[in-house]
Amino acid sequence: MKSDVVTNILMVGVGGQGTLLASEILSEVLMQAGYDVKKAEVHGMAQRGGSVVSHVRFGKKVFSSIIPEGEADVLFGFELLETYRYLSLVKPEGTVVVNNLRIAPPSVALGQRTYPAEIADKLQGHVKNVQLVEGQQLAEEAGNPRTVNTVLLGALSNALEPTQEQWVAAIKNLVPERFLEVNLKAFELGRTIHT
Amino acid sequence: MQKTILSGNEAIARAAFEAGVQVASAYPGTPSTEILENITQYQRIDASWSPNEKVALEVGIGACFGGARALVTMKHVGVNVAADPLFTLAYTGVRGGLVLVVADDPEMHSSQNEQDSRNYAKFAKVPMFEPADSQEALDFTRLAFDVSEQFDAPVLLRSTTRISHSKSVVTLGTPVAELAETSLKRDPGKFVMLPGNARIRHPLIEQRLEEMAEWACDQPFNRIEEGEGEIGIITAGVAYQYTREVFPDAPILKLGLVHPLPKRLIREFAARFKTIYVIEELDPFIEEQVKAMGIPVIGKEKVPICGELTPWRLRKAFDLNPLELAEIDEPLPPRPPNMCPGCPHRGVFHGLNRLKAFVTGDIGCYTLGFMPPLSAMDSCICMGASIGNATGLAKVLKAEEQQKVVAVIGDSTFLHTGVNGLMDMVYADSTATVIILDNSTTGMTGRQDNPASGYALSGQKTYQVDLEALCRSLGVKHVHTVDPYLLDETRNLIREEMARPEVSVIITRRPCVLIKHDVLEKRPPLCVDADKCTACKACLKLGCPAIEWSPGEGESKGFAKVDRLLCMGCSVCMQTCKFGAFGVCDEK
Structure with a gap:
């Protein structure tokens, strides 16, 4: 990823999955690496188990904090259906990194609607690079199923410029003390995945 | 100078510190809430939540009349509440600088309308800055205090969701070393707005705007x-x-x-x-x-x-050849926000649904009681409206329909603008029923304290409003308190009070499951015994995110299952099950 163009990373998930903390760490790291960074997200209603979206853009100079449709370089999904929902924002030649996890939305939990089948295959039909990550499994291996956000961040970090030290510094800066150790472990496990 | 990455709200809080603000007041409201939450890190600012935006602005005005710089923040609809003092503050002008930050919510990510607050600047005849990123949020807020004092005017600063909740790189400024001297200073011609004085002030306000319009032509912010x-x-x-x-x-x-x-x-x-x-x-x-x-x-x-x-x-x-986008050729199940697992409001709305109440609603997490399968809200207008709406409705209905009218309102919203409504309901000798959903916090905006929670913005313990005593003092004869986790007890109480041809208040009291203070009891998660589940789906009518339907295959009709990680053990689902299928999970 070159520094003279704007790179767009869209992070999506379900409220409570830690999407916003992950985008927080990502933008902190990118700023420390010397980029102009902007990040957009919505609080309030989004915390209540709803769909959560965070836009991160970086480069030499960034104007809009929102990624224009069709211009995301990376769609970074914490949950299959939410990743599929935002497909129109990603470039056909872009990358989708998606956690292999299904969380039923209310209508599916009530048995009124069905969860879309074979989402990973459908994503592959539209976007060049699709990588399915077993984030949940790695998070449990790290010692806490709630660290899936840091696992996925580890996977993403391989494709970005900042160094291991810069990532670790940002995580230390933003993750509460009592969850730090397990998150650092989760990040390391995520880094074993090459995107 | 130090570079950092800040949201617009964090930048505004920082600017208040740099500008030497001494008092900050607000009522929480998305997307403005984080400004005051971030201000608490600056010890020299006295920051507090007010019960509503009008009071917040009046507190700010008092501080400014005492010579201090004051910051007041609110969401767009909050200005409707604060409009009364704002329009006259425009006439009095200021002593210490006063900046009112209003955060609009275009697209209504978390609001009931998308009014454009710039119209307030014109209507109230006060200047308004509008930043385009976090750096400008910091620079303009700081500048707004100087401009407020220079032109003797309150200054509005308009943010929007995409400014308040977007982060961008900011270079911090140097805070002023000395705070303004504060003192009592009498200036009746300026501060006492009765007709004789206001007639003298009005032309000055018009002149001020003309001078500013000319001055602004040569300023770097334009x-x-x-x-x-x-x-x-x-x-x-x-x-x-x-x-x-x-x-x-x-x-x-x-x-x-x-x-x-x-x-x-x-x-x-x-x-x-x-x-x-x-x-x-x-x-x-x-x-x-x-x-x-x-x-x-x-x-x-x-x-x-x-x-x-x-x-x-x-x-x-502008028809600028947008790209061809990937299209999804199947309808996707939506993922709307929902009440949390263990939310104390869930059982109340389950009961209201069963009782076929006509529910006048209000603003808060509990507005989600509108969503299926709870589907128990029939109106929602603005903060505090539920009670007045119920009074009005009951006035025009026949007796059997009158009994159906129930107003629901949260603890924070009740203290915001619901108290006057209840006073009027009693005064009007109404028949309606009011439920105060007391979860001891201001939930939807991210769990802020309020006068009924017993804690201040600083986290310090403070006086706590006694809601029962307050209702009684307004003249309500029938005030009941119930634990909303007790499903039958809550529903029976609502049924009895709905039937009573007098005003009654039911306070459903249980702290929010996300509450910041250490008051929650830990409850073990529940599990479903699939053999006992008869697939009646009664538990699904709660719409709890921790309960998922597992469709049957072949002979099996399917069964409900509980996500142990999400379940808070509130046991409300257990009380809906006639077959004893729910129980505490076996320890493994």
């Missing part, structure tokens, strides 16, 4: 960015960023002060181009004023008036 082509663009706020994205080389007049407009600068800019576009979010606020100056412009005939702008929407508006 700037021309030279470019190429015969189209010049006038824009402000976040719309500037989208304009730059879509028209990277166009000449732009970027306004930092959106009221009053720098008329001379606009004329000079417009004279240089064949065509002028005005690109702004929501109302044609700049457009109409520029047109009134006799300058033809293209604005809302192309740029959408509803919803927020995005680079994509702007590109579409």
Whole structure:
């Protein structure tokens, strides 16, 4: 990823999955690496188990904090259906990194609607690079199923410029003390995945 | 200087510190809430939640009359509540600088309307700055205090969701070392607005706006960015960023002060181009004023008036070949927000649904009681409206329908503007029933304390309003308190009070499961015994995110299952099950 163009990373998930903390760490790291960074997200209603979206853009100079449709370089999904929902924002030649996890939305939990089948295959039909990550499994291996956000961040970090030290510094800066150790472990496990 | 990455709200909080603000007051409201939460890190600022925006502004005015700089923050609809003091504050002017931050919510990410607060600047005749990123949020807020004192006017600063909740890189400034001297100073001609004094002040206000409009032509916050082509663009706020994205080389007049407009600068800019576009979010606020100056412009005939702008929407508006997008050829199940697992409101709405109550609703997490399968809310207007709406409804209904009317309101919303409504309900000798959903916090905005929670913004313990005593003192004879985790008890109580032809108040008391204070009892998660589950789906009518239906295959009718990680053990589902299928999970 070159520094003279704007790179767009869209992070999506379900409220409570830690999407916003992950985008927080990502933008902190990118700023420390010397980029102009902007990040957009919505609080309030989004915390209540709803769909959560965070836009991160970086480069030499960034104007809009929102990624224009069709211009995301990376769609970074914490949950299959939410990743599929935002497909129109990603470039056909872009990358989708998606956690292999299904969380039923209310209508599916009530048995009124069905969860879309074979989402990973459908994503592959539209976007060049699709990588399915077993984030949940790695998070449990790290010692806490709630660290899936840091696992996925580890996977993403391989494709970005900042160094291991810069990532670790940002995580230390933003993750509460009592969850730090397990998150650092989760990040390391995520880094074993090459995107 | 130190560089950091801040949200617009964090930048405004920082600016208040740098500017030497001594008092900050607010009522929480998305997207403005984090400003005051961030201000608590600056020890020299006395920051507090007020019960509503009107009180918040009045507290700010008092501090400013004492000579201090004061910051007051609220969401767009909060200004409707604070409008009364604002319009007269415009007449009195200030002593210490006063800045009112209003955060609009185009697209209504978390609001009931998308009013454009710039109209308030014009209506109240006060200046308004509009930042386009976090750096400007910091710079303009700081500048707004100087301008407030220079022009003897309260100053509005308008943010939007995409400014307040977007982060960008900021260079911090140096805080002022000394705070303003405070003291009592009598100045009745200025501070006592009765007709004789106000008639003298009004012309000064008009003169102030004219002077500012001229002064603003030469200030760096209103700037021309030279470019190429015969189209010049006038824009402000976040719309500037989208304009730059879509028209990277166009000449732009970027306004930092959106009221009053720098008329001379606009004329000079417009004279240089064949065509002028005005690109702004929501109302044609700049457009109409520029047109009134006799300058033809293209604005809302192309740029959408509803919803927020995005680079994509702007590109579409000007037919600038947007990309072909991947299309999903199946309808996706939506993922709306929902009450949390263990939310104390869930059982109340389950009961209201079963009792077929006509529920006048209010603003808070519990507005989600509207969503299926709870589906138990029939109106929602604004903060505090539920009680007045119920009074009015009951006035016009026949006796059997009167009994169906129930107002629901949260603890924080009740103290915001519900108390007056209840006073009137009693005074009007109404028959309606009021439920105060007391979860000891202001939930939807992220769990802020309020006068009934017993804690201050600082986290310190403070006085706590006794809701039962307050209701009784207003004249309510029937005040009951119930634990909403007790499903039958709660429903029976609601049924009895609905039938009573007098005003009654039911307080359902249980702290929010996300509450910040250490008051929650840990409860073990529940599990379903699939063999006992008869597939009646009664538990699904709670709409709890921790319960998922597992469809049957072959002979099996399917069964409910509980996600152990999500379950808070509230046991409300257990009480809906006639077959004893729910129980505490076996320890493994």
